[in-house]
Amino acid sequence: MSEGGPPSSQPSVRRPWTKATRRGVFVLMAIHSLLLGWLAAVHSPTYDEPGHLAAGYRIWTTGHVDLYIVNPPLAKVVAAWPLLFFQPKVDWNSVYELPGYRPEFSVGNLLISNNPTTWYWMLLTARWACIPLSLVGALIAFQWSREVFGQIAGWIALVLWTFDPNILGNGYLVTPDVCASSMGLLAAYLYWKWLNSPAWDRAGLAGIGLGLALLSKSTMLILGPLWVGIWLASRLWQATSAQHWRREMLQFGMLLVVGIYLLNMGYGFAGTGTKLKDFRFVTRTLGGEPRRGQAYANRFFGTGIGELPVPLPRQFVVGIDLQKRDFEIGRWSYLAGEWRWGGWPHFYLAAIAIKSPLGYGGLLLIGLAVVLKAGPGTRRTGLFWVGVIVVLVGVVSMEQGFTSFVRYVLPALPFAITLFSASGAWVEQGSRTSRWIVGSLLGWVVGSSLWYLPHSLSYFNELIGGPRNGRFYLYDANIDWGQDLYFVKQWVDQHPEARPLTLRWNQIFDPQWAGLNLPQTPCPPSEPGGKTWPRPDASFAGWHIVNVTSLHNADMRFAYLRELEPVDRIAYSVLVYHLNEEQAAKARERISPPLPITR
Numbered sequence: 001m002s003e004g005g006p007p008s009s010q011p012s013v014r015r016p017w018t019k020a021t022r023r024g025v026f027v028l029m030a031i032h033s034l035l036l037g038w039l040a041a042v043h044s045p046t047y048d049e050p051g052h053l054a055a056g057y058r059i060w061t062t063g064h065v066d067l068y069i070v071n072p073p074l075a076k077v078v079a080a081w082p083l084l085f086f087q088p089k090v091d092w093n094s095v096y097e098l099p100g101y102r103p104e105f106s107v108g109n110l111l112i113s114n115n116p117t118t119w120y121w122m123l124l125t126a127r128w129a130c131i132p133l134s135l136v137g138a139l140i141a142f143q144w145s146r147e148v149f150g151q152i153a154g155w156i157a158l159v160l161w162t163f164d165p166n167i168l169g170n171g172y173l174v175t176p177d178v179c180a181s182s183m184g185l186l187a188a189y190l191y192w193k194w195l196n197s198p199a200w201d202r203a204g205l206a207g208i209g210l211g212l213a214l215l216s217k218s219t220m221l222i223l224g225p226l227w228v229g230i231w232l233a234s235r236l237w238q239a240t241s242a243q244h245w246r247r248e249m250l251q252f253g254m255l256l257v258v259g260i261y262l263l264n265m266g267y268g269f270a271g272t273g274t275k276l277k278d279f280r281f282v283t284r285t286l287g288g289e290p291r292r293g294q295a296y297a298n299r300f301f302g303t304g305i306g307e308l309p310v311p312l313p314r315q316f317v318v319g320i321d322l323q324k325r326d327f328e329i330g331r332w333s334y335l336a337g338e339w340r341w342g343g344w345p346h347f348y349l350a351a352i353a354i355k356s357p358l359g360y361g362g363l364l365l366i367g368l369a370v371v372l373k374a375g376p377g378t379r380r381t382g383l384f385w386v387g388v389i390v391v392l393v394g395v396v397s398m399e400q401g402f403t404s405f406v407r408y409v410l411p412a413l414p415f416a417i418t419l420f421s422a423s424g425a426w427v428e429q430g431s432r433t434s435r436w437i438v439g440s441l442l443g444w445v446v447g448s449s450l451w452y453l454p455h456s457l458s459y460f461n462e463l464i465g466g467p468r469n470g471r472f473y474l475y476d477a478n479i480d481w482g483q484d485l486y487f488v489k490q491w492v493d494q495h496p497e498a499r500p501l502t503l504r505w506n507q508i509f510d511p512q513w514a515g516l517n518l519p520q521t522p523c524p525p526s527e528p529g530g531k532t533w534p535r536p537d538a539s540f541a542g543w544h545i546v547n548v549t550s551l552h553n554a555d556m557r558f559a560y561l562r563e564l565e566p567v568d569r570i571a572y573s574v575l576v577y578h579l580n581e582e583q584a585a586k587a588r589e590r591i592s593p594p595l596p597i598t599r
Helices: 019-042 049-062 074-080 104-113 119-149 151-163 165-171 177-196 200-214 218-238 242-266 314-329 347-355 359-373 376-397 406-420 423-427 432-451 467-472 485-494 581-590
Strands: 332-335 338-341 501-504 542-547 568-570 574-579
Touching: 019 119, 019 151, 019 165, 049 074, 049 104, 049 119, 074 119, 074 177, 104 119, 119 151, 119 165, 119 177, 119 376, 119 406, 119 423, 151 165, 151 406, 151 423, 151 432, 165 177, 165 406, 165 432, 177 200, 177 218, 177 242, 177 376, 177 406, 200 218, 200 242, 218 242, 218 314, 218 376, 218 406, 332 347, 347 376, 347 406, 359 376, 359 406, 359 423, 359 432, 376 406, 423 432, 485 542, 485 568, 485 574, 574 581
Parallel strands: 501 542
Antiparallel strands: 332 338, 542 574, 568 574
16 A cells, blocks of 8 residues: 555556666667757757847846746756856846836847857857756656556657657757646656655655746646646545545645745745735736726735735746736737637647647557556556646637747647557557557658758648648748748858848847848838838849748738749748849839738
8 A cells, every 4th residue: 555545556567677778768869869959050049049048147147037037947047057158248237127028038139249259159058958858858758658558658759759840849949848848747747656656755756846847837837736636536536535635635735835845946935925916917817907007907906815925936926927918918820821810719739730740640549549448547647648738738729819839839749749659558469550550650750850850840741741831821930930040041152143132031130140141121111101121212123032920921011922933942931032123013013002910
């Protein structure tokens, strides 16, 4: 009998790590690390990275967790420690507290521009520092799948993690998405170990896992209520005795306390215990309607609830409020060629369907069949994974202010991978058919991902014709996050005949920092009466390089180019157009007068 509960049908089996197992794990993790290291070197900074890097360096040098607060600090701190050896020039003058104020993008730009000779190596080493965060997830996926469904299942999970295009596309970036994916899986694994064999030490470890997940991404806050619900449902199903209920309640309480304590520790306990009435909220959800002339409010001010201390770091709470404001304000969303103010409830399901390898569909069906036919303990584990996936995707899908980035649901992917790995249990039955089917699906996943390297961030599956057609279905960080500027520089250097040449680059990273000093591609102003580029008497004839986010943007400023066939493609996020004098004349007619955005 376990220390904290009744004996149960254990869904896991102790499997020792043989020398061959250790070698295999080492080889696959080395391959994963080398792929991420290579991708980190060949891709330019994405939109969010300079801000995250600046925020992490500020934590290391000042101890203040007050920059880029919409995301917790773990990924930033891990990424920024190599900067301590560079001692970059920084400017914190624009970092101050003001409700709704987000200076991280301008501060990140200054970090790059103030260090013109070292910024590349600063970013590269920061990206390399993030690789172990992905390896943690790979290791947990392997071990958990192996414990539940057997040795082959573990290898399937590890292979999928090693070559998954979405993990490869985000795993080298100085962003929190893969960090949250790994830490969320770690937290769930440690919680699952406690749930199946309750003990004080396992409760403490599960609390540490929860704390690390909370320090990775604020979305992980849903794990607390989810853990409570799963524990209650499990114990009610098992008809646990009153004695075990009391003991497990104490252990579960300790789990939550440890997790919250670790979260506060990550913020240096800054603002922990601030009364709810003392926050200045910028959302209607928490703030209500502000007074005239104020940008903030607090609906709890003057109430009894407002006197309660909040057991969370102040900046963690403010960051959640700030992120929520973006959804309340809303923005344009894009799906399959259609623009909509707000979003679609089915957006993330549709995005997952075209951004994931098609082989996953077959592995999902096999995995679900194996789970449903398995014994009670194993079936509960499989349904646990399904439940986490549904909750994570569902919570993100409920935010309908905008639906734009599939990376928001990336923390659900590790649980899908472990579910896919259940197909290994079918293979272990020894059927030649099972080996052939699962092997083919696994090969399809790996081959599809490798085929489009090094452009994993722009990956789309064969259902829509691959990433070359991705721009017709999704945009922005799903295909074009600014990662291909180095490839643009290579193309410009290799095509001296392509002159005159212009460039449209709507990302935060200035192309001049990559050695591209090109005029802007002609377009109308974004608003009537705004500044026009180029001069009214200038010609549109020549070569134009345009990133696909600009090309398909809601303001339609570059719609005139969409009617033309590009003469070349750079990676999968940038197109090249060549306009002769006749086409240029028609283009000038198309962009005058300006085309305002309407809702």
